[in-house]
Amino acid sequence: MADLAENSAVRGCMVIKPYGYAIWEKMQAELDKMFKATGHQNAYFPLFVPKSLFEAEEKNAEGFAKECAVVTHYRLKTDPEDNSKLIVDPDAKLEEELVVRPTSEAIIWNTYKNWIQSYRDLPILVNQWANVVRWEMRTRLFLRTAEFLWQEGHTAHATKEEALKETRLINGLYANFAESFMAIPVVQGVKSESERFAGAEETYCIEALMQDGKALQAGTSHFLGQNFAKAFDVKFATQSGGLEYVWASSWGVSTRLMGALIMTHSDDNGLVLPPNLAPIQLVIVPIYKGLEQLEAISYVANQIKTELEVVGISVKYDDRDNFKPGYKFNDYELKGIPLRIAIGPRDLENKVVELARRDTLEKNLVPMDGLTHHIQALLEEMQTNLFNKALKFREDHITEVDDFDAFKSVLSERGGFISAHWDGTPETEEAIKKQTQATIRCIPLTENPTEGKCVYSGKPTSQKVLFAKAY
Amino acid sequence: MADLAENSAVRGCMVIKPYGYAIWEKMQAELDKMFKATGHQNAYFPLFVPKSLFEAEEKNAEGFAKECAVVTHYRLKTDPEDNSKLIVDPDAKLEEELVVRPTSEAIIWNTYKNWIQSYRDLPILVNQWANVVRWEMRTRLFLRTAEFLWQEGHTAHATKEEALKETRLINGLYANFAESFMAIPVVQGVKSESERFAGAEETYCIEALMQDGKALQAGTSHFLGQNFAKAFDVKFATQSGGLEYVWASSWGVSTRLMGALIMTHSDDNGLVLPPNLAPIQLVIVPIYKGLEQLEAISYVANQIKTELEVVGISVKYDDRDNFKPGYKFNDYELKGIPLRIAIGPRDLENKVVELARRDTLEKNLVPMDGLTHHIQALLEEMQTNLFNKALKFREDHITEVDDFDAFKSVLSERGGFISAHWDGTPETEEAIKKQTQATIRCIPLTENPTEGKCVYSGKPTSQKVLFAKAY
Numbered sequence: 001m002a003d004l005a006e007n008s009a010v011r012g013c014m015v016i017k018p019y020g021y022a023i024w025e026k027m028q029a030e031l032d033k034m035f036k037a038t039g040h041q042n043a044y045f046p047l048f049v050p051k052s053l054f055e056a057e058e059k060n061a062e063g064f065a066k067e068c069a070v071v072t073h074y075r076l077k078t079d080p081e082d083n084s085k086l087i088v089d090p091d092a093k094l095e096e097e098l099v100v101r102p103t104s105e106a107i108i109w110n111t112y113k114n115w116i117q118s119y120r121d122l123p124i125l126v127n128q129w130a131n132v133v134r135w136e137m138r139t140r141l142f143l144r145t146a147e148f149l150w151q152e153g154h155t156a157h158a159t160k161e162e163a164l165k166e167t168r169l170i171n172g173l174y175a176n177f178a179e180s181f182m183a184i185p186v187v188q189g190v191k192s193e194s195e196r197f198a199g200a201e202e203t204y205c206i207e208a209l210m211q212d213g214k215a216l217q218a219g220t221s222h223f224l225g226q227n228f229a230k231a232f233d234v235k236f237a238t239q240s241g242g243l244e245y246v247w248a249s250s251w252g253v254s255t256r257l258m259g260a261l262i263m264t265h266s267d268d269n270g271l272v273l274p275p276n277l278a279p280i281q282l283v284i285v286p287i288y289k290g291l292e293q294l295e296a297i298s299y300v301a302n303q304i305k306t307e308l309e310v311v312g313i314s315v316k317y318d319d320r321d322n323f324k325p326g327y328k329f330n331d332y333e334l335k336g337i338p339l340r341i342a343i344g345p346r347d348l349e350n351k352v353v354e355l356a357r358r359d360t361l362e363k364n365l366v367p368m369d370g371l372t373h374h375i376q377a378l379l380e381e382m383q384t385n386l387f388n389k390a391l392k393f394r395e396d397h398i399t400e401v402d403d404f405d406a407f408k409s410v411l412s413e414r415g416g417f418i419s420a421h422w423d424g425t426p427e428t429e430e431a432i433k434k435q436t437q438a439t440i441r442c443i444p445l446t447e448n449p450t451e452g453k454c455v456y457s458g459k460p461t462s463q464k465v466l467f468a469k470a471y
Numbered sequence: 472m473a474d475l476a477e478n479s480a481v482r483g484c485m486v487i488k489p490y491g492y493a494i495w496e497k498m499q500a501e502l503d504k505m506f507k508a509t510g511h512q513n514a515y516f517p518l519f520v521p522k523s524l525f526e527a528e529e530k531n532a533e534g535f536a537k538e539c540a541v542v543t544h545y546r547l548k549t550d551p552e553d554n555s556k557l558i559v560d561p562d563a564k565l566e567e568e569l570v571v572r573p574t575s576e577a578i579i580w581n582t583y584k585n586w587i588q589s590y591r592d593l594p595i596l597v598n599q600w601a602n603v604v605r606w607e608m609r610t611r612l613f614l615r616t617a618e619f620l621w622q623e624g625h626t627a628h629a630t631k632e633e634a635l636k637e638t639r640l641i642n643g644l645y646a647n648f649a650e651s652f653m654a655i656p657v658v659q660g661v662k663s664e665s666e667r668f669a670g671a672e673e674t675y676c677i678e679a680l681m682q683d684g685k686a687l688q689a690g691t692s693h694f695l696g697q698n699f700a701k702a703f704d705v706k707f708a709t710q711s712g713g714l715e716y717v718w719a720s721s722w723g724v725s726t727r728l729m730g731a732l733i734m735t736h737s738d739d740n741g742l743v744l745p746p747n748l749a750p751i752q753l754v755i756v757p758i759y760k761g762l763e764q765l766e767a768i769s770y771v772a773n774q775i776k777t778e779l780e781v782v783g784i785s786v787k788y789d790d791r792d793n794f795k796p797g798y799k800f801n802d803y804e805l806k807g808i809p810l811r812i813a814i815g816p817r818d819l820e821n822k823v824v825e826l827a828r829r830d831t832l833e834k835n836l837v838p839m840d841g842l843t844h845h846i847q848a849l850l851e852e853m854q855t856n857l858f859n860k861a862l863k864f865r866e867d868h869i870t871e872v873d874d875f876d877a878f879k880s881v882l883s884e885r886g887g888f889i890s891a892h893w894d895g896t897p898e899t900e901e902a903i904k905k906q907t908q909a910t911i912r913c914i915p916l917t918e919n920p921t922e923g924k925c926v927y928s929g930k931p932t933s934q935k936v937l938f939a940k941a942y
Contacts, residue, residue: 009524009581010517010569018512018597025513041489042496046481047571047602047618048540051547053480055557065547065557069519071571072543072559074606076522076536086526086536088543088568097559098481100518100542100571110480120793126489131518131602135545147518322591 063198213415534669660913684886
């Protein structure tokens with residue numbers, strides 16, 4: 001209803017509408033700045049992965065083979081039975097099928113093979129903004145779509161330590177982006193083996209909690225070890241004259257972040273946008289009867305608009321005559337515009353405006369004098385307020401649990417994260433998942449080892465993890 | 472050799488390397504700003520077009536059917552004969568094949584159908600940055616690749632006049648971008664019917680001339696009439712209560728512009744970048760013996776760098792110790808960096824730097840005092856100089872021709888554009904193409920009708936067009 005996206009004629013693929021895309025562009029611009037500030041460069045690699053490359057890294061191939069779109073032909077021809085129709089031309093079969101990239105490790109490491117000879121060629125710190133396709137069976141707008149937009153970083157390093165450092169650096173960058181820019185609190189952690197990226201040695205992640213009590217994986221950063229270097233035979237001459245396999249990381253966030261945004265901040269009136277993400281931060285609506293009143297209001301509204309734009313606030317003045325103020329108010333609430341100013345004839349006389357906050361829905365009369373400063377401060381306050389609100393919700397929904405009955409009742413009655421000891425075995429993890437649908441979201445980085453008993457098996461363990469039902 | 476791009480493991484698909492991509496990002500940023508300044512918004516539509524939608528607009532389908540990548544399956548499985556291999560899973564055949572978009576009119580107009588009910592929903596001014604795939608038989612880096620990056624605008628209007636105005640507006644915008652930003656002079660014109668975009672009523676274009684005398688179509692803007700509205704049944708309620716088909720335009724430029732850039736400005740030493748397009752506008756190379764000299768030079772070099780960056784000039788200080796100055800000079804020349812400063816110990820004493828221009832290859836000693844202003848002015852001068860140089864070349868290579876023998880000899884000996892009368896028939900156009908490989912690049916917008924005889928058929932005609940061999 002906020003006009004962000006819609007389903008398309010292609011199963012599982014979405015159309016991102018202009019308003020939704022404008023928010024995504026804000027995310028892109030900020031992330032891109034952060035990547036470049038940490039020494040990364042953008043590049044572009046092919047959409048297609050030849051099958052023989054795709055299958056080179058076994059685990060990666062196994063992980064994605066079940067859900068990939070495959071190009072088998074390169075031509076259509078007129079249907080001889082119906083001239084208005086086209087059919088696949090059987091004479092245009094590809095010698096080798098092409099997989100539409102579900103992720104680009106394979107095609108990129110096959111390329112890096114030619115870029116890397118010596119330690120002097122390292123590190124490679126490359127990012128790509130691209131579309132990828134995973135033929136998921138159950139799809140949902142923004143959260144799980146067959147095609148989605150993302151960035152994928154692919155780095156190559158001379159040492160394990162350096163690759164690990166990069167993996168952690170980016171996970172921290174993602175956490176910082178989610179919290180400071182999107183006002184979404186996240187837990188940083190590592191995945192259990194079964195939840196790891198196919199082909200990774202370790203997967204770092206940021207996990208957010210949605211208002212319905214379900215967790216959402218908002219970004220991942222993978223330490224790939226030498227797996228892809230071995231699969232594609234990428235070795236480098238070391239400074240001391242040896243020959244070694246290259247170490248790797250890969251990391252990505254996607255249009256799924258749009259889903260995180262929607263489900264973290266929205267309320268019953270619609271979307272709520274943190275000021276940082278709002279394509280329009282403030283809208284001005286005139287309340288008037290007749291052209292004379294409108295002209296007087298417009299004069300002041302445009303002054304306010306100009307002053308706000310000078311300090312970098314994006315403003316829309318909506319003087320459309322064919323929509324009533326009430327309709328406009330509702331529409332901008334639905335769309336989550338952070339601030340709304342209404343100006344009527346009496347406000348002009350009193351030199352005030354009515355200022356409405358989207359986050360708290362409060363309305364106040366505010367003097368026109370000093371309005372720009374007031375609004376600047378308010379937008380900052382709202383950004384912080386939204387984060388704090390989401391943080392409080394998250395903190396209220398992390399429940400420490402010691403036994404499996406409590407685990408089940410908390411999960412079904414309260415939801416959220418459950419912090420519990422886990423014996424570290426995939427069997428326990430699987431059993432809990434089967435009985436409760438909860439998965440291990442992550443082993444939090446901040447968690448200090450504490451002795452305890454596994455919430456399911458009762459075995460002693462020092463490892464505490466976060467469980468939740470997840471998107 | 473300038474490290475812009477390379478061929479990939481996928482036939483006809485390129486890898487755009489970081490340096491090439493950084494130049495493309497400059498183009499994107501400027502174009503995006505120009506689109507938004509003229510009221511356009513970005514959105515994103517699916518990569519795939521279901522075959523039944525693809526075939527809806529007959530001419531468009533016919534034009535692209537011969538060269539499109541087709542997805543037929545959505546899963547791979549382990550090869551029962553070799554566990555390390557994957558094969559297409561015959562059980563995962565799509566009910567309807569999906570075409571990888573060669574252009575997005577079909578999927579977009581199928582979407583617009585739901586967006587447009589009344590005149591109030593118009594105009595729609597939407598642009599998309601995306602990858603597209605056209606399975607060309609002969610490919611060439613940047614100029615003709617199976618996958619390429621582009622932007623495609625798709626607009627919907629209530630009247631024919633408005634759609635035509637939009638089509639022309641964008642062609643003018645492209646011309647302005649090519650000339651002012653890329654320093655590439657272009658001829659604006661319309662295509663002959665045989666060169667029109669499949670599904671268009673009229674194709675406007677910008678045509679550039681490369682240094683080898685061949686023309687390059689650098690951008691196109693299509694007036695689509697009501698063709699797609701009819702194919703997808705997109706009607707709107709008019710203000711007066713009627714029901715009419717919507718009018719459309721579409722327009723695009725692509726990574727082909729990288730090819731235009733390379734072939735317009737390069738010289739025997741490598742790429743020459745107009746300052747507007749240079750990711751690094753100036754490089755500073757220290758000339759030193761020993762650490763003490765390097766430290767003294769670095770101090771000054773970093774001062775210069777900071778001062779230049781303050782006024783928005785992008786600077787790299789290359790103090791790498793494992794490469795000699797001569798190697799660096801060559802490398803930056805290859806990469807087309809507009810300005811190079813070399814600083815040695817004697818320069819420090821004399822308070823000068825050696826400043827080398829990439830466009831003219833001139834070197835001069837320039838006082839450090841006032842250097843920033845000097846460089847600002849010089850970068851502007853170089854931008855203009857490159858345009859003027861290319862313009863002179865283009866003007867020198869437009870030859871007026873009256874008979875077909877002259878046509879042939881100019882084409883083979885001098886190349887470039889040939890300005891000649893054409894009788895307007897596809898037969899003549901085809902015959903000329905067959906005998907000379909020259910095509911009608913465009914009917915220039917600026918050309919006033921003048922009476923004359925067709926260069927091939929001798930028939931009287933007032934229409935003069937530009938012929939050339941083209942990429």
